[in-house]
Amino acid sequence: MPELPEVETIRRQLDDALAGMRIESVELLKxxxxxxxxxxxxxxxxxxxxxxxxxxxxxxxxxxxxxxxMFTHLKMTGxxxxxxxxxxxxxxxxxxFKLKGKKGGxxxxxxxxxxxxxxxxxxxxxxxxxxxxxxxxxxxxSAQELADRLLKPKTRKIKVALMDQATIAGIGNIYxxxxxxxxxxxxxxxxxxxxxxxxxxxxxxxxxLLKLSIKHRGTSANDYVDASGKQGKFLKLLQxxxxxxxxxxxxxxPIKRIVIGQRGTHYCPKCQK
DNA sequence: GAACCCCTGGTT
DNA sequence: AACCAGGGGTTC
Numbered sequence: 001m002p003e004l005p006e007v008e009t010i011r012r013q014l015d016d017a018l019a020g021m022r023i024e025s026v027e028l029l030k031x032x033x034x035x036x037x038x039x040x041x042x043x044x045x046x047x048x049x050x051x052x053x054x055x056x057x058x059x060x061x062x063x064x065x066x067x068x069x070m071f072t073h074l075k076m077t078g079x080x081x082x083x084x085x086x087x088x089x090x091x092x093x094x095x096x097f098k099l100k101g102k103k104g105g106x107x108x109x110x111x112x113x114x115x116x117x118x119x120x121x122x123x124x125x126x127x128x129x130x131x132x133x134x135x136x137x138x139x140x141x142s143a144q145e146l147a148d149r150l151l152k153p154k155t156r157k158i159k160v161a162l163m164d165q166a167t168i169a170g171i172g173n174i175y176x177x178x179x180x181x182x183x184x185x186x187x188x189x190x191x192x193x194x195x196x197x198x199x200x201x202x203x204x205x206x207x208x209l210l211k212l213s214i215k216h217r218g219t220s221a222n223d224y225v226d227a228s229g230k231q232g233k234f235l236k237l238l239q240x241x242x243x244x245x246x247x248x249x250x251x252x253x254p255i256k257r258i259v260i261g262q263r264g265t266h267y268c269p270k271c272q273k
Numbered sequence: 274g275a276a277c278c279c280c281t282g283g284t285t
Numbered sequence: 286a287a288c289c290a291g292g293g294g295t296t297c
Contacts, residue, residue: 003291033279058292075292077281092281114280116292156274165293172291222283222290241291262276264289 002074004138004170004210006218006232007058010080013227014060015053017082018108021101022049030094035120044121045070050099057134057169061127069127071120072110077223078117083107095119113223134169138206146203147196154192158202159260161191171206173263174219174241179206181240186272187265188258212237240266 002010026042028034034041049065060080062070072080087107089096097108110119138146149167150158161167162176180187182205185198218224218232221242225231239249244257248268258265
């Protein structure tokens with residue numbers, strides 16, 4: 001699924017294209033993981049005017065002029081793509097949002113091969129509760145503040161901590177592996193064993209990496225495309241993710257692949273201590 | 274924590 | 286046929 005840089009890329013495009021527009025209709029092609037389900041979901045969105053579109057962690061947060069909110073979580077294979085008028089529904093499309101504004105109409109299609117993603121309508125109050133439970137946005141605090149969050153359960157592996165949304169919001173498997181490679185720290189190291197210098201280095205690399213990936217409009221490793229249907233360009237800049245068995249770009253040692261927390265994990269056994 | 278689950282499809 | 290896939294909630 002999209003992680004912070006990919007969700008942020010989509011969010012910027014949607015905010016640019018759709019802020020100020022009104023939802024004329026919602027066509028549900030496949031009902032199930034939207035909330036409320038079915039006709040009620042359609043009813044709660046129809047007619048609403050979009051104030052703006054924000055992001056928190058990996059959630060896209062739709063804010064409406066009437067104060068209500070909708071969340072979109074794309075999970076692993078979700079897409080939100082602005083389609084032109086020749087659009088024909090495809091196999092895994094779940095909903096089409098028809099929007100109207102001063103400059104004409106736009107169709108937004110939500111598709112999701114694995115159907116893990118969800119959309120949810122809720123009040124501003126309920127939305128705030130959900131959003132407040134996330135850890136800080138990594139690009140909105142200092143590297144030192146970020147580093148200080150990587151201390152807690154001493155036995156926890158650093159990779160697990162980086163991916164925990166309550167510790168830091170928005171990092172997933174790809175950027176956790178990449179940040180740890182850049183910082184020269186093995187993903188298996190327990191927090192209690194890291195030096196202050198290592199924690200700060202990890203925090204700085206997380207920030208630099210996320211910013212750089214946003215510049216490249218994210219990573220298209222599998223299903224990800226942005227709101228215009230284009231792939232992100234960061235894939236070729238990945239140094240360890242998906243490169244198990246290949247030579248390390250720094251030292252030539254074969255990259256190892258292990259499993260941590262049910263996720264494929266990639267690192268250089270020589271460069272990462 | 275670790276294991277399992279939601280689901281489908283691409284690759285080996 | 287088996288394994289893999291960028292998430293994350295739930296359950297022991």
